[in-house]
Amino acid sequence: MKNIFIASTSTTHGSNYLDYILKDLNIFFKEINTILFIPYARPDGISHDTYTKKVQEAFLKIKKDVIGIHTFENPSLAIEEAEAIFVGGGNTFVLLNQLYKNNVLSVLKDSISKGTPYLGTSAGSNICGLSIKTTNDMPIVYPPNFNALGLVPFNINPHYLDTIKNLKHMGETRETRIKEFHCYNTQPVIGLREGSWLHVKGDSIVLKGPLTARIFEYQKTPYEVKPETELNTLK
Structure with missing residues (x-):
């Protein structure tokens, strides 16, 4: 049964990395000791090691290893044997391209499913x-195609911003x-605002x-739609 936490962002204004959802993640990962982190998106072009260290420091606050x-x-074997998996933010095209390059997209989907x-x-x-066509990122690399994991029956637009009145x-x-x-x-597309997330549990x-x-x-x-709205009817 799928158990997925789909968050718009890792950091809200004025908070440290993952701080705004750490309490919820402590519950989400209650039975988990070690989390497999996939740093392929490389925000600001940082190295995989640097990115992983940042995530490790955040999860130490809830006593989880990364x-x-x-x-x-x-x-592929790392994904198959993982207790839990975290894929962080950065450039979506870079992320998807690396998943295809390492031939792990299908095994990742199977493990999560x-x-x-x-x-x-x-x-x-x-x-x-379903695809990454509604990302806000620049296409700085070209993955084999734009098809993604398809874990939910719609597209997502993280960091969704409303029109600001009087903005020039x-x-x-x-x-x-x-x-x-x-x-x-x-x-369909869900505009997911900062500080919001989707919890996928089975078909919910x-x-x-x-x-x-x-x-x-x-x-x-x-x-x-308001918080606590069920969205599994969107297709």
Whole structure:
């Protein structure tokens, strides 16, 4: 049975890495001793070692060990034997490209589908959707295709931002970009605001956190859903 924590971000304004959800993660990873970390997204281009150290320091606060997948000779076997898995944020194109390059996308999906607890933040949340076509990241590398894990029946837009009144910026809003996406694609998109996450438990998908999420469905007017809303009917 799938057990997935899909968070918009790893850091909210004014907080340290993962601090805003550590209490919830302590419950989520209650039975877990060691978490396999996949640092492929490399925020700011940092090394896998540097990124892993940052994650290790955060999880020490809830007494969990973290080991980076890049330290294993066989990454597929590391995923298969993992107690739990965390994929952090950074560049979604870089992340997906490395998953394809290491030939671990399918084994990652299989492990999560069989019940290995999974935490994703930002880019690690983007890949939970059907594709990464609604990421905010620059396509600095070109993965074999944009298809992702498909753990939920929609796409995700982490770090979703609302239009700011009186802002002089004349560029496209996130809502405009997602509407453009729906000119060529039909799957729903969830605009996940900072401080929000989705908890997937089996077939249930529930919005968590203090904020609403914005739902975009093909040829429908976007609408808001409140925390604790069940979202498994979106298809």
